[in-house]
Amino acid sequence: MDSIRSHHELQPADSGGDADPTSPAEHGRLTILACPDCDLLNRFPTVTQRTHICLRCGAVLYRHRPDSIDRSLALTCAALVLFIISNSFPFLAMKSGGFIQQTTLISGIVELWRQDLYALAAVVMLTCLAVPLTQMTGLLYILAPLKWANRPAPRAHRVFRLILHATPWGMMEVFMLGILVALVKLGKMATIVPGISAFSFVVLIFVMAWAVSNLNPAELWDRLDRRR
Amino acid sequence: MKTTPTTARRLGLVSCHDCRLLLKAPPADKDAVACCPRCGSVLHARKPNSLSRTWALVCAALILYVPANTLPITVTTSLGSSQSDTILSGVIYFMQSGSWEIAAIIFIASIFVPLAKLITLVYLLVSVQVRSTRRPRDRTSLYRLTEMVGRWSMVDIYVVTILVALVKLGAIATVEAGPAAVYFAAVVVITMFAAESFDPRLIWDILEEEA
Numbered sequence: 008m009d010s011i012r013s014h015h016e017l018q019p020a021d022s023g024g025d026a027d028p029t030s031p032a033e034h035g036r037l038t039i040l041a042c043p044d045c046d047l048l049n050r051f052p053t054v055t056q057r058t059h060i061c062l063r064c065g066a067v068l069y070r071h072r073p074d075s076i077d078r079s080l081a082l083t084c085a086a087l088v089l090f091i092i093s094n095s096f097p098f099l100a101m102k103s104g105g106f107i108q109q110t111t112l113i114s115g116i117v118e119l120w121r122q123d124l125y126a127l128a129a130v131v132m133l134t135c136l137a138v139p140l141t142q143m144t145g146l147l148y149i150l151a152p153l154k155w156a157n158r159p160a161p162r163a164h165r166v167f168r169l170i171l172h173a174t175p176w177g178m179m180e181v182f183m184l185g186i187l188v189a190l191v192k193l194g195k196m197a198t199i200v201p202g203i204s205a206f207s208f209v210v211l212i213f214v215m216a217w218a219v220s221n222l223n224p225a226e227l228w229d230r231l232d233r234r235r
Numbered sequence: 236m237k238t239t240p241t242t243a244r245r246l247g248l249v250s251c252h253d254c255r256l257l258l259k260a261p262p263a264d265k266d267a268v269a270c271c272p273r274c275g276s277v278l279h280a281r282k283p284n285s286l287s288r289t290w291a292l293v294c295a296a297l298i299l300y301v302p303a304n305t306l307p308i309t310v311t312t313s314l315g316s317s318q319s320d321t322i323l324s325g326v327i328y329f330m331q332s333g334s335w336e337i338a339a340i341i342f343i344a345s346i347f348v349p350l351a352k353l354i355t356l357v358y359l360l361v362s363v364q365v366r367s368t369r370r371p372r373d374r375t376s377l378y379r380l381t382e383m384v385g386r387w388s389m390v391d392i393y394v395v396t397i398l399v400a401l402v403k404l405g406a407i408a409t410v411e412a413g414p415a416a417v418y419f420a421a422v423v424v425i426t427m428f429a430a431e432s433f434d435p436r437l438i439w440d441i442l443e444e445e446a
């Protein structure tokens with residue numbers, strides 16, 4: 008909790024003095040944040056157990072996350088294991104007559120590539136493989152040194168920014184919905200058997216969402232501060 | 236409580252896009268690029284060229300939306316005869332075969348959401364450009380919703396990927412991705428960029444300027 012305390016020692020308030028006459032941020036007891044959606048300055052206690060919502064537009068500004076680093080680190084490790092399992096086994100198998108055809112995520116991408124659909128192959132590879140993998144390994148890279156060495160990894164602030172920008176492009180949960188639709192669609196013409204990896208995919212999606220929701224960006228930015 | 240809202244802009248402050256650190260706004264010098272001292276990202280008071288960038292992306296997506304919905308998304312060859320399916324004919328097929336849930340998922344994700352998202356963005360852009368002051372909070376919520384649901388449109392692309400990979404049973408049946416798949420993926424990606432380049436703070440800036 009100590010680490011949060013120094014969060015937002017407002018530089019403008021330090022150097023200007025006249026920036027906001029009512030700003031008590033210098034005392035380190037209040038955090039001031041500009042709402043990313045409406046620009047309103049919101050003030051709330053720096054050490055807080057609550058979720059804070061912008062007074063004007065309702066955007067979520069801060070969520071309290073106890074043991075944020077430990078929990079997201081553990082969940083990220085679990086997610087990485089599940090990710091490897093999900094991509095090592097076929098997620099669907101189709102039986103029709105004497106044929107058995109099964110597919111992994113990677114073989115699907117390869118098949119798109121073979122059919123000269125390079126753009127599609129790239130989109131699927133980025134959204135279902137590259138982005139989730141970047142997210143997971145990036146979080147490990149950031150969180151593990153904070154946990155065990157109590158200092159940030161080199162260039163960790165860059166890695167965290169990369170993760171923040173990549174996150175909206177990770178779409179494993181949408182891919183899961185795609186598996187369900189394909190299951191119904193093909194169920195009419197052949198016997199479809201979901202593989203191990205279909206189940207590990209479901210678990211992976213929840214574990215990953217849980218890991219991300221346990222992150223506390225305010226605390227992380229404070230510890231990754233490149234000025235130190 | 237307060238009569239005039241205290242915004243970062245009114246106090247000459249800038250909030251870092253990536254780490255939310257509040258800083259004194261850098262001097263308006265065109266050549267100088269100010270970076271956040273904490274996380275290193277480039278500082279802007281508002282997303283740069285938000286309106287024109289969003290307009291350009293929305294227009295591109297609207298144009299691509301037409302081939303995405305009229306050209307075939309899959310071509311199924313089965314025992315010598317081949318059949319092309321558009322997104323809409325896929326929805327109709329599911330309805331006729333009784334899979335209402337799947338028909339609804341595909342219709343909402345592939346036809347309704349992308350169009351609704353583009354219309355919403357056009358509405359937000361126009362409302363900012365005519366300097367509307369009506370219901371800013373609802374418009375901001377609408378923007379957040381738009382940003383959130385867009386990703387689910389990708390589901391049809393994944394269905395095509397799975398079909399293409401799974402259905403290649405030699406002479407019996409094969410599924411190939413049609414040209415619409417590429418257009419459709421482009422629509423989804425471009426609308427996601429469009430939503431990201433719109434800055435909802437522009438909605439609120441007008442309120443303060445008009446006050």
Ligand SMILES: [Zn+2]
Nearest residue numbers: 042045061064
């Ligand atoms: Zn707000």
